[in-house]
Amino acid sequence: MHAALRPLLAAVLCCAAGWAGAAIPLQRWTQPDGAEVYLVESPAIPMVDVQIDFDAGSRRDPAAQAGLAAVTAGQAGKGIAVSGAEPGLDENALGEAWADLGASFGASAGRDRMSFSLRSLTYPDLLPRAVALAARQLAAPAFDAAVWQRDRERMGAALRESYTRPGPVAGRAFAALVYGGHPYGFEPTEQTLAAISVADMRRLYAQAVLPCRAKVSVVGAVTRGEADALVRQLLARLPQARCAPLPPVGEVPPLAKAEERRIPFAAAQAQVLIGQPGIRRDDPDFFAMLVGNHILGAGGFVSRLTHEVREARGLSYGVSSDFAPGRHAGAFTIGLSTRANQADQAIAVARETLARFVADGPTEAELQAAKDNLVGGFALRLDSNRKLLANVSNIAWNDLPLDYLDTWTQRVQAVTAAQIRQTFARVLQPDRMVTVVVGGS
Template identity: 65%
Template sequence: MIATKKIAARAIAVCAAGLFVHTLALATIPVQHWTQTSGAQVYLVESPAIPMLDVQIDFDAGSRRDPPEQVGLASMTADMVDKGVRASGAAPALDENALGEAWADLGAQFGAGATADRMSFSLRSLTDPALLDQAVALAARQIAEPSYPDAVWMRERQRLQAALKESYTRPASVIGRAYAKAVYGQHPYGYEMTDATLARISVADLQAAHVAGVVACRARISMVGAVTRAQADVLAARLLSRLPQVPCASLPPLPVVPEVAPLEKAQEINIPFDSAQAHVLIGQPGFKRADPDYFPLIVGNYILGGGGFVSRLTNEVREKRGLTYGVSSSFSPALNAGSFTVGLQTRPDQTAQAVKIARQVVSDFVAGGPTPAELQAAKDNLIGGFALRIDSNGKLLGNLAGMAWNDLPLDYLDTWTQQVQKVSVADIKAAFGRKLQPEKMVTVILGAAK
């Protein structure tokens, strides 16, 4: 073990210096994809210059599949993965402290988490055989055999319930909950985790959610690092080897998640709150990640409010009128339609004026689209900054996992700048006209002056 620690320490020191130097200085990024006999899909980008491997494994087991009375189940199922693994065969049980020490000894990192759409497991390890073999074996145990100790869950649940109570004192948390409920209605994207929903989650519920959601044949495995396709195939199989190897065809299909309902009319919600600044969120359901309007919408949003100081919203609300230090707009596309959101903070007595101007800017943009000069400036910035999206193995892994999750073409990264370049003023105007209805947007205001 001492020798292993020395190898890990030396290699980590080498990798830390070059971790953020992207190694694929190529005209193209060759993405390899195949399906294993288990049904798991594997995506690989070979990056041999740094002796490191980054892995992300995704399952369709995110919070959109939480029962309404147990909101938080997916997040807690994932968060408890690092609290211990059960004994299996000759492998002894490990508690959370033993797990932490084991990963520290290997100089590797393992994590688990859940978003609205997916439950994800991540592994970062050096590719030295003495380390990678042990890291993969330990990761496979955590993926398949979390122990979900009852006493630890009781402790974690109390901690989360206390954190929830504290969050009700933070304006960003309060307005975020109200906004999600107003935009998504009864859709799972709008569910709110509360003290009551956490209280209804037992260890048996965590175990059942893990068994139902973490299924080998439904895995999407993304890898970036110094491994070949043959090595990656073996590693992927080993990472899933402790899960039941059941064909997906023999399993009941996952329940269909309903689409996000469009808003029927405008709504303004005012929340009293003792705050030095009024917080404002304006928006509506947006679009799915698979929508063909994706590129016109992201380029257009850069012009509207995503481009920082060069955006229209910043120019009109901040620069011309001094109503805020910062205002922005964003889309959050997902498997279902994520939100389009304009966010700003302003002095309470200026709230009405700031809201009026922000709404007008959005309405004018949807009606008229950008100018040719605005479009060219946006393209220059987006294309010029593309290299920063993939300048480390970690960033490249995030892009690769997004491709895998959303079934994007394998040349997606190679053609990204071309897709941006070919967007026209007419494309943006048409796409925004199809997706946004300014006259029906919800406005949530917290802490405005009476």
């Protein structure tokens, strides 16, 4: 960490937390090249965080090259290619350059998007240099074949190790059953990684990483004019091409029937996953699902599943439920671990609890407790610049209203028990879910 950063860390937390109690002035505009910019000015500390998102997540991976988006993002940080009179930088030199600046720039890929994140102090002797280096890295990643060969071997070893643990084994089997061939269910294997070349990475990168496809979120001590100039510089080296529409990605198919898969595994604990395709992020009943799921299984020790499975019967140390909405219907998942000889009983109780909740919905007491907990914890969603940036990029990526954070607590408070019951009955089909059990056979 750059020495100048250390005394600022406490200030970052204190100042960012202040957003929870006040309106967040989110600005939005579109640059001439098509890049959409979202900005929250936070002048209290001399720091800026930037996230650039592109429609290049794993949902666009070919089945035979599962993992392409993730490895492309990873390899984008392993060096900069020679560009004109500018020398290239290998991964060690690039790492040292960022360390010298006390700044960071990295990439990652999820299901829907490939993201690049910059963090820097805004001091005039640091920020321009950090932006210039990030612009070089964004525009000309080296994609070195020797580095990819080395990293592919490391990833293969990590995959082989993961096959020795019940959690990853259950997760892969569950994804394959829930998503039914949709790219959301693709998981990289040694075979799919072997099918990926640096030429494939360059092809994906050239198609996706363009200014006209960028959604850029900025939080920090910059004005609108400064943020606009910063984003222009970050994207200036990319091809200024017009963006043709990307090919559509099909929707996740609904499950036709219940299916159970039991995988023998030498473990004292059985890992259990139960679920189905859930909702898209743009579902109009998102808040009803958020509040309802807090009551069902996301609320920790006050959730229904915890009470029924753990507290009342002692069948599991931990049980929870989760929705993972995205551009497509992400999985609804109930997850638990239990002693192998109790797996069947734990599954039966979890299924019964879910079916009863879908049929009857929550009580008014449960609903009020969930609202109090969610609203009371809202400040924790904004208690650092990184969390605020994550919320801004969520608004940008999902085309949410600019006042989304200002109205979040009101939207939670407006949810009714009837809305939760209707939404869960519409979305979930307890009699058609998949169940994966690893161990316990």
